[in-house]
Amino acid sequence: MSAIVINDLTKGKGKDKVLQKLNLEILEGEFFSLLGTEKSGKTTLARIIMGFLKPNSGSIKVYDMDSFKESKEIKESVSLVPEDMIFDSKIKSFALLKKTLNAHNLSNTEDIDILCDYFEFNSNLRVCDLRDRERKLLAIINALIIKPRLLILDNPSKFLDDKDIDRLFSHVKKLNEQENLTVLLLSESLREAKKYSARIAYLSDGKVQDIEYNNVKAAGDKVLKIDSYRGNLNYFTSIGARIIKDEEDETILYFDGPLPELSKVIYEEGLENYILEDAELSDKVEAYYKGENAKLPRRKPEAPVESKDIKLEETSTIEADTINGVSEATIKLDQADNNFNSVEGISEDEMEKDTVHNTKTNLFVDEEYSEKVLGENPKTPQGEVLDPPKEEKTSGDTIVFDTSNEGIFNASEETKLKEDKDDI
Numbered sequence: 001m002s003a004i005v006i007n008d009l010t011k012g013k014g015k016d017k018v019l020q021k022l023n024l025e026i027l028e029g030e031f032f033s034l035l036g037t038e039k040s041g042k043t044t045l046a047r048i049i050m051g052f053l054k055p056n057s058g059s060i061k062v063y064d065m066d067s068f069k070e071s072k073e074i075k076e077s078v079s080l081v082p083e084d085m086i087f088d089s090k091i092k093s094f095a096l097l098k099k100t101l102n103a104h105n106l107s108n109t110e111d112i113d114i115l116c117d118y119f120e121f122n123s124n125l126r127v128c129d130l131r132d133r134e135r136k137l138l139a140i141i142n143a144l145i146i147k148p149r150l151l152i153l154d155n156p157s158k159f160l161d162d163k164d165i166d167r168l169f170s171h172v173k174k175l176n177e178q179e180n181l182t183v184l185l186l187s188e189s190l191r192e193a194k195k196y197s198a199r200i201a202y203l204s205d206g207k208v209q210d211i212e213y214n215n216v217k218a219a220g221d222k223v224l225k226i227d228s229y230r231g232n233l234n235y236f237t238s239i240g241a242r243i244i245k246d247e248e249d250e251t252i253l254y255f256d257g258p259l260p261e262l263s264k265v266i267y268e269e270g271l272e273n274y275i276l277e278d279a280e281l282s283d284k285v286e287a288y289y290k291g292e293n294a295k296l297p298r299r300k301p302e303a304p305v306e307s308k309d310i311k312l313e314e315t316s317t318i319e320a321d322t323i324n325g326v327s328e329a330t331i332k333l334d335q336a337d338n339n340f341n342s343v344e345g346i347s348e349d350e351m352e353k354d355t356v357h358n359t360k361t362n363l364f365v366d367e368e369y370s371e372k373v374l375g376e377n378p379k380t381p382q383g384e385v386l387d388p389p390k391e392e393k394t395s396g397d398t399i400v401f402d403t404s405n406e407g408i409f410n411a412s413e414e415t416k417l418k419e420d421k422d423d424i
């Protein structure tokens with residue numbers, strides 16, 4: 001079954017399109033990485049998947065549910081760990097996490113302790129006192145305690161130290177392998193993606209450019225930097241190397257084929273003043289998707305990795321009728337597994353209410369959104385009407401949200417997005 005099916009998704013208008021006819025399918029149980037450089041649209045995509053933003057055209061189905069129209073149902077089983085978030089509330093982290101569980105009709109409070117211990121997070125801290133790293137940990141724990149079916153991680157390493165990152169990925173990978181958790185990692189880190197995911201896609205110019213099977217290769221992605229190279233670059237390009245830079249003082253090549261082939265050419269060319277190092281995502285993007293390189297043929301598709309029961313060969317850029325072809329009935333909400341999403345939404349959602357372009361978070365917000373959202377009184381899943389968010393204020397580049405009454409759950413879960421500016 002598909003966890004996410006994205007069909008011709010476009011966000012933004014005219015020259016400001018951040019996503020452009022993007023197609024992608026992610027299967028249930030996959031650990032999938034979508035890599036993109038800064039401002040390539042990863043966060044925007046995450047927000048559309050969660051229903052905080054409406055596409056200009058195209059659609060996203062999450063477990064066969066429409067990302068916008070059925071966002072509430074989606075949040076019952078899907079968690080997002082956002083890139084940035086800020087809480088302005090005096091309640092303790094533990095209480096906030098408990099609220100989330102309650103909102104999902106869950107009572108596994110022991111999981112709060114287990115996860116807090118695991119991440120060495122002090123749940124006695126008030127959420128308004130948390131620093132960036134702690135806020136991120138709270139968001140992660142909150143996303144995990146509801147035992148989601150699909151976990152979306154938007155630049156999860158930001159603010160975390162190496163130990164936190166290892167813990168996060170080990171835990172998520174374990175859930176992926178043992179409990180079939182579907183993971184969508186949105187990141188800039190080639191290294192992270194290669195370490196954990198079965199497939200990796202690249203987001204550039206608003207589209208998914210390539211999907212690779214992350215099988216064990218003789219080489220990783222490398223860049224070869226040669227000082228003042230005067231030889232014939234054809235020796236390198238003939239084995240699949242791509243030219244990123246070729247100037248008098250420096251030549252930079254990108255190579256993701258078998259290392260022995262590259263070593264052979266280096267040896268035969270008698271290179272001395274060179275450095276061979278791991279490529280960054282930006283090198284890869286430059287090598288494949290920018291300028292003249294974008295016109296060159298792609299390398300041959302790699303063989304799929306056989307991993308668990310994922311049928312990778314079925315997955316490719318989707319055609320329009322794929323969506324119609326999905327026959328699974330709308331997911332039934334089993335109370336036992338009822339996983340409302342909560343903390344992850346707050347920053348995304350509340351940031352949406354800011355009517356200015358937020359430079360820190362790169363948010364581009366629909367102007368009329370604020371009115372619509374703030375005009376509504378959120379409800380609990382049981383239908384109880386709650387007060388709307390008490391206070392919302394922006395402080396410089398940072399958006400602050402008061403969660404004192406509503407908790408994280410209500411702010412995100414119950415904020416209804418009927419339409420945004422682009423639909424008018």
Ligand SMILES: Nc1ncnc2c1ncn2[C@@H]1O[C@H](COP(=O)(O)OP(=O)(O)OP(=O)(O)O)[C@@H](O)[C@H]1O
Nearest residue numbers: 011012016018038039040041042043044362363364
């Ligand atoms: N609705 C929209 N219309 C046009 N542009 C938008 C819209 N929403 C966001 N953008 C712009 O699209 C760009 C991509 O932003 P986004 O935050 O999604 O990228 P990102 O890949 O997550 O970047 P980063 O890794 O730096 O967080 C930004 O410049 C943002 O201002």
